[in-house]
Amino acid sequence: MQFPKLTPLQSRLVACLCTSTLCVLVYYLLSPAPARYFAYAAELDSLLNQDHNHHRILGAQGAELLGDSWGEEGSYEAEFVGVSRSLIGRADDVPQGLKNNVPETLNIDPGDTKYYVFEKADIFGKKGSNRKELPSNLPPDNHRTKRDDSEGESLDAAEHANQTLERRQDTSIQQVYISINTCLQPTTNATVTAYPQLSLYISTVDTNQKPGPGADDSSQTMFQLDGGYMNVTINVTDNVYIGIAAPKLDLGFTGSWNYEIAASIDAFFMDYFETPFLWKVDSDSNSALLATMNLTSENVPPDNVTAQTKMEHLRQKWMGITPPFELFVFNQSDPAAQALKRSYCGLKKMNLGAGIDTNMTRRGMGQNPKQQFHVKQLKPGQKYLAILGYNGVKQEDEVGSAGGGGRIWETLSFETQRDGNCRIIFDLPFCNDVAYAVPTNPTNDTLKDMQNLVNFYDEHAKALYQNFTFSLQQIPCDTTSSAQYSLVSNCEQCARSYKTWLCAVTIPRCTDFSAPNSSTKKYLLPRNVMQPFYNNDSLADLTGHWNDPAEARERMYLNSSRNPLIDSVIRPGPYKELLPCRQLCYDLVRTCPAALGFQCPDQGFMLDRSYGDFDRSQFSVDVVTCNYPGVDWPTLSGVGRVRGAGVAVAVAVGLMVIAVMEGL
Numbered sequence: 001m002q003f004p005k006l007t008p009l010q011s012r013l014v015a016c017l018c019t020s021t022l023c024v025l026v027y028y029l030l031s032p033a034p035a036r037y038f039a040y041a042a043e044l045d046s047l048l049n050q051d052h053n054h055h056r057i058l059g060a061q062g063a064e065l066l067g068d069s070w071g072e073e074g075s076y077e078a079e080f081v082g083v084s085r086s087l088i089g090r091a092d093d094v095p096q097g098l099k100n101n102v103p104e105t106l107n108i109d110p111g112d113t114k115y116y117v118f119e120k121a122d123i124f125g126k127k128g129s130n131r132k133e134l135p136s137n138l139p140p141d142n143h144r145t146k147r148d149d150s151e152g153e154s155l156d157a158a159e160h161a162n163q164t165l166e167r168r169q170d171t172s173i174q175q176v177y178i179s180i181n182t183c184l185q186p187t188t189n190a191t192v193t194a195y196p197q198l199s200l201y202i203s204t205v206d207t208n209q210k211p212g213p214g215a216d217d218s219s220q221t222m223f224q225l226d227g228g229y230m231n232v233t234i235n236v237t238d239n240v241y242i243g244i245a246a247p248k249l250d251l252g253f254t255g256s257w258n259y260e261i262a263a264s265i266d267a268f269f270m271d272y273f274e275t276p277f278l279w280k281v282d283s284d285s286n287s288a289l290l291a292t293m294n295l296t297s298e299n300v301p302p303d304n305v306t307a308q309t310k311m312e313h314l315r316q317k318w319m320g321i322t323p324p325f326e327l328f329v330f331n332q333s334d335p336a337a338q339a340l341k342r343s344y345c346g347l348k349k350m351n352l353g354a355g356i357d358t359n360m361t362r363r364g365m366g367q368n369p370k371q372q373f374h375v376k377q378l379k380p381g382q383k384y385l386a387i388l389g390y391n392g393v394k395q396e397d398e399v400g401s402a403g404g405g406g407r408i409w410e411t412l413s414f415e416t417q418r419d420g421n422c423r424i425i426f427d428l429p430f431c432n433d434v435a436y437a438v439p440t441n442p443t444n445d446t447l448k449d450m451q452n453l454v455n456f457y458d459e460h461a462k463a464l465y466q467n468f469t470f471s472l473q474q475i476p477c478d479t480t481s482s483a484q485y486s487l488v489s490n491c492e493q494c495a496r497s498y499k500t501w502l503c504a505v506t507i508p509r510c511t512d513f514s515a516p517n518s519s520t521k522k523y524l525l526p527r528n529v530m531q532p533f534y535n536n537d538s539l540a541d542l543t544g545h546w547n548d549p550a551e552a553r554e555r556m557y558l559n560s561s562r563n564p565l566i567d568s569v570i571r572p573g574p575y576k577e578l579l580p581c582r583q584l585c586y587d588l589v590r591t592c593p594a595a596l597g598f599q600c601p602d603q604g605f606m607l608d609r610s611y612g613d614f615d616r617s618q619f620s621v622d623v624v625t626c627n628y629p630g631v632d633w634p635t636l637s638g639v640g641r642v643r644g645a646g647v648a649v650a651v652a653v654g655l656m657v658i659a660v661m662e663g664l
């Protein structure tokens with residue numbers, strides 16, 4: 001049974017009507033109706049001028065009894081002014097009816113409490129419709145379900161709920177999902193560490209229809225919002241009463257809150273998932289490149305052509321859609337942002353909205369689509385919070401659909417670099433897996449345009465690759481397998497590993513010279529230590545960066561870049577390099593014909609000065625031990641618990657690599 005949604009005025013009208021003999025009449029006319037209707041009316045009658053809110057409940061039930069025939073005319077107000085003036089001021093006090101998946105938004109003042117009821121008729125009513133606008137599931141559903149997502153169908157939370165429900169369809173128990181978002185909060189000019197949060201009270205007993213700070217605690221449960229969000233599931237058999245309470249303010253806070261609450265029998269209307277779905281590709285002094293995790297499954301059997309074709313189709317679907325995710329970026333030490341970090345609605349309202357370029361990309365191993373975000377206009381050496389949100393593409397008439405209130409995933413914190421001579425480049429035409437900070441010179445106006453920096457590195461690598469292909473053409477490659485140089489490799493594989501290796505060694509991954517030799521960054525190799533900083537005549541102070549300064553000044557590998565063109569054209573000054581992974585070199589030697597003469601340095605000093613080590617045992621939060629274009633570090637350390645890609649590595653020599661390159 002659907003009740004009409006009542007405005008406070010309509011509720012008041014009902015209340016007043018029922019103080020008349022009408023209710024008595026109804027009671028006698030409809031004798032099977034439960035006696036408690038009358039009891040309410042009587043109670044209401046006697047308490048009308050006191051603080052009482054049963055009239056809303058009665059209103060709804062009255063509507064049932066009276067066949068929905070009243071209550072359209074708001075114009076009755078004048079007649080009742082004398083009776084219920086006190087009720088007008090307290091109209092918000094009336095428990096408002098919640099409908100399945102329909103959010104209610106309201107302002108709430110400090111110290112105030114608002115009441116809602118999710119009525120039995122709605123709880124056991126019609127299920128909401130489902131939103132299915134993305135090509136495949138998002139985390140955490142993508143990993144939790146065993147379903148093959150190469151089918152390109154979305155199985156979202158609402159469907160889960162539906163399945164759960166089907167299993168126990170005949171019971172009289174229903175699972176109810178209540179979620180709340182803080183959209184706006186009081187502000188303060190005082191220095192505070194935390195912002196006050198709203199509280200959610202829930203009662204399932206008719207004796208406590210106004211759960212809140214003043215009500216009996218044995219008949220209600222309190223939930224404090226966290227980051228502007230709370231979710232609660234309860235199994236119920238009857239009405240659910242909800243109270244939302246705002247704390248009193250201190251510390252110079254002014255203003256009120258605004259929140260959005262929704263109850264559902266399908267799934268949470270607003271979601272916060274404590275699941276990492278965003279990772280840091282790299283950062284420089286003024287920007288950061290972030291990306292979502294893979295949007296398609298990584299585990300497709302390579303020998304199953306059907307599965308591969310399906311997956312490719314799905315990947316193309318993702319690439320064809322408008323980038324669906326939103327990114328919110330804040331100063332990490334801003335307590336106002338911390339206080340809303342789990343609230344889609346709050347983040348949306350607080351968002352500054354500027355300085356983020358976003359695009360879909362298939363960069364990296366597996367060619368799985370991701371959405372990337374280039375966050376610009378950041379300040380050097382600062383910590384930021386980045387939060388990924390999603391709210392689909394809403395249709396205008398889309399009311400009552402499950403999960404329509406937005407999703408938020410786990411917050412990512414990242415830090416910008418300081419020195420200014422490293423800059424992120426990505427989407428290179430040739431070295432397409434490169435997406436990291438490279439040495440630059442911020443005083444060179446030509447290089448201020450990222451495209452010029454991209455061209456400098458990319459064209460150099462491309463020219464070297466061109467010469468390599470000439471060499472490769474001398475080798476019998478794509479003949480029959482017996483004539484090939486190896487059964488396990490062919491020229492295409494060789495060319496691929498050469499390209500990855502070449503891009504990594506000619507385009508150094510750059511990090512601050514000032515980056516300390518900390519436990520996570522101890523393998524960074526200083527470069528150009530005897531050159532002045534780009535904006536400074538002074539030489540670098542090597543204390544803390546190299547144990548033996550005298551040695552550092554004499555070593556070529558500490559006094560040049562890996563690629564001499566960088567020093568002659570870009571002139572970045574001192575920086576530290578995250579060395580390429582030695583596995584790039586091993587792959588090259590393994591997949592290419594011996595006739596090409598590739599060789600990696602032997603174990604020991606020369607190897608350590610040339611290459612870092614792709615060492616899985618070292619993977620942990622914020623540790624990247626070497627540069628391997630196309631590898632997405634944070635996903636390598638197990639269950640995706642790693643949140644960022646910092647920088648670190650083994651020590652090396654430009655000379656060695658140049659020797660290897662010149663040996664071609």
Ligand SMILES: *[C@@H]1O[C@H](CO)[C@@H](O)[C@H](O)[C@H]1NC(C)=O
Pocket residue numbers: 127128129130158159162166
């Ligand atoms: C839930 O299940 C019913 C019956 O199986 C089906 O008709 C309905 O479409 C499903 N609803 C959703 C939201 O999937």
Ligand SMILES: *[C@@H]1O[C@H](CO)[C@@H](O)[C@H](O)[C@H]1NC(C)=O
Pocket residue numbers: 187188189252253254
């Ligand atoms: C904070 O300071 C600004 C300007 O200094 C003032 O306009 C605003 O009213 C202050 N807000 C509060 C909450 O004190």
Ligand SMILES: *[C@@H]1O[C@H](CO)[C@@H](O)[C@H](O)[C@H]1NC(C)=O
Pocket residue numbers: 168175233234235
């Ligand atoms: C509600 O019932 C379902 C199925 O009966 C059960 O799995 C779930 O744990 C219950 N939830 C709560 C909050 O009691």
Ligand SMILES: *[C@@H]1O[C@H](CO)[C@@H](O)[C@H](O)[C@H]1NC(C)=O
Pocket residue numbers: 226230231268270271272273274
């Ligand atoms: C409910 O909230 C908790 C944290 O408060 C979160 O871990 C969980 O994922 C949320 N569930 C949904 C479905 O939003």
Ligand SMILES: *[C@@H]1O[C@H](CO)[C@@H](O)[C@H](O)[C@H]1NC(C)=O
Pocket residue numbers: 148150304305306307310
């Ligand atoms: C290939 O994958 C499809 C699913 O995409 C599966 O139905 C089929 O059985 C697989 N074939 C083989 C040979 O494994």
Ligand SMILES: *[C@@H]1O[C@H](CO)[C@@H](O)[C@H](O)[C@H]1NC(C)=O
Pocket residue numbers: 331332333334379382
């Ligand atoms: C972030 O907040 C801190 C503390 O309020 C402040 O010192 C810092 O300058 C802020 N950073 C940015 C980038 O606004």
Ligand SMILES: *[C@@H]1O[C@H](CO)[C@@H](O)[C@H](O)[C@H]1NC(C)=O
Pocket residue numbers: 357358359360
């Ligand atoms: C985003 O990608 C599309 C196609 O891949 C490209 O045309 C467009 O220029 C890109 N936009 C940006 C800002 O990189």
Ligand SMILES: *[C@@H]1O[C@H](CO)[C@@H](O)[C@H](O)[C@H]1NC(C)=O
Pocket residue numbers: 279292293294298365366367368631632633635636
């Ligand atoms: C994407 O999938 C590839 C394998 O196909 C994996 O190597 C990579 O780590 C994944 N990256 C992310 C960000 O999930």
Ligand SMILES: *[C@@H]1O[C@H](CO)[C@@H](O)[C@H](O)[C@H]1NC(C)=O
Pocket residue numbers: 444445446447452453456569570571
């Ligand atoms: C600036 O960079 C360009 C390379 O893009 C280089 O050709 C030019 O010489 C540099 N200018 C200065 C003043 O170093």
Ligand SMILES: *[C@@H]1O[C@H](CO)[C@@H](O)[C@H](O)[C@H]1NC(C)=O
Pocket residue numbers: 463464467
């Ligand atoms: C390619 O090889 C030619 C001939 O050996 C040489 O002149 C040229 O400099 C090489 N190009 C690059 C970019 O090294």
Ligand SMILES: *[C@@H]1O[C@H](CO)[C@@H](O)[C@H](O)[C@H]1NC(C)=O
Pocket residue numbers: 419533535536538539
């Ligand atoms: C400039 O030189 C001073 C003194 O040696 C040093 O402290 C400072 O870090 C230098 N600035 C930059 C940007 O390197």
Ligand SMILES: *[C@@H]1O[C@H](CO)[C@@H](O)[C@H](O)[C@H]1NC(C)=O
Pocket residue numbers: 517522523524543544545546547548651
């Ligand atoms: C920094 O790390 C490198 C590489 O491990 C090491 O050779 C050097 O001595 C370290 N410097 C200091 C000051 O600890």
